[in-house]
Amino acid sequence: MVKKMAAVLTGIIVAAVAFGCGGAKPNGVTVPEYDNQLEMMIGGWNSPVVTLADYQLAKDMGLTHMFVDEALGLRGTPNFVRNLEYCEAVGLKAIVSMGNAMSQESTTVDNTDYSQYPAVTAINYWDEPSDAILPQVAELAEQHMTRYGDKLMFYANLLPNDATSYFGGLTFEEHVNKYCSDVLGKLTSGTKMLSCDIYPLVYKSGVHSLKSTWLAGVERIAIAANANGAESHFFIQATEHYSYPAATEQSLRYQFFVNMAFGIRSFTYFTYAGSVASGWGKPLVSKDQSCKTYPAYEYAKTVNAELKALQSIYLSYKWLGTLPVIGTDNEEETNTNFAGLSDPLERISFIKRQLASQDTLMGEFVDADGRNGLLVTNFSNPFDDQSDVVKIEFNNAKKVAMYTKGIEKIYNLKDNVIEFKLEPGQGAFLIPLA
Helix, strand or coil: CCCCCCCCCCCEEEEEEECCCCEECCCCCEECCCCCCCCCEEEEECCCCCCHHHHHHHHHHCCCEEEECCCCCCCCCHHHHHHHHHHHHHCCEEEEECCCCCCCCCCCCCCCCHHHCCCEEEEEEEECCCHHHHHHHHHHHHHHHHHHCCCCEEEEEECCCCCHHHCCCCCHHHHHHHHHHHCHHHCCCCCCEEEECCCCEEEECCEEEECCCHHHHHHHHHHHHHHCCCEEEEEEECCCECCECCCCHHHHHHHHHHHHCCCCCEEEEECCECCCCCCCCCCCECCCCCCCECHHHHHHHHHHHHHHHHHHHHCCEEEEEEEEECCCCCCCCCCHHHHCCCCCCCCCCCEEEEEECCCEEEEEEEECCCCEEEEEEECCCHHHCCCEEEEEEECCCCEEEEEECCEEEEEECECCEEEEEECCCCEEEEEEEC
């Protein structure tokens, strides 16, 4: 294998502008137009100090949803209701967190009809249920349908795939399938959401690494969501805790695009405000000081703006599968995350050949008109600071529209080939044009 690749673009840039609207470009190139009303869920876990200014701060960062918890006001109290009112005032959707208490003995009995609050879009009933808890979660789903129907979405979040001791002897695949049949199966109308948290970036003894089982878990959620007509959702690790490092702009962008290479469509930062747990690092905003932000807030704001520029395009495409590409700089020619995938693509239908210097993910997509889409992301650990030079030969493409970091670029191709560089953590969505 060639060990190094030149970082020279084969295509000629004929346009480089902020994107989102599609249509004809100044040089006459026409790219697809998509519904600009489509919106990606970008949520925050741990709600902020209860003031209008703090909720406006969350909206200004680019959040669309807020998981409203009880840290600053018990459910049913005026202070808790103010969270919902402030969400409505700034244009955030609220997800009311029940604290895993609704099916346990609890001194808190909440008979509030949350469908009466315009901002509330979902009820979060359980975070990380074990296999033994799934029957109770299924009962909650039935109760939810009786009480709310499709007025509000039922929400619960699954354990990561390496939490094997909680699956009651089942594999992660069996656990996910059981949740889909026993819980999501109770939801006869409205949006179904299949959510999971896997925090892949690890820092121990001065060494940054990736969880070797990460992609297997993402793939399983992606496949199950497609099979069950559900929206897919993952949490993004944004706060230093345990063995997880503090976030950088590159590490946040990286997590989004790796998940998106598997068609994941909605996300939440963990955490937005600070945690009540001890020993955690700085989140995005303080849980105690009004409008106090930390560096990760600005990192997330930058990445959110890039995602919003892409969302109408990305959400208009259906994920078909993901091709893992071993990089030419990978002397071992193997990747444990890639090896753990159960159903990777062996090729992408509209690509003749591909090459990348770093280990790379290529997600194949198609829109409602049968137009091909390709999400390419640098899979090297963003803390390793390795750029990725990617070369793709399409079957038949005279031009390519590329969307990355909030910019649209149109490339003329010679012999159907494009070559481009991805920075650490960077991903790009490509639409080949005949």
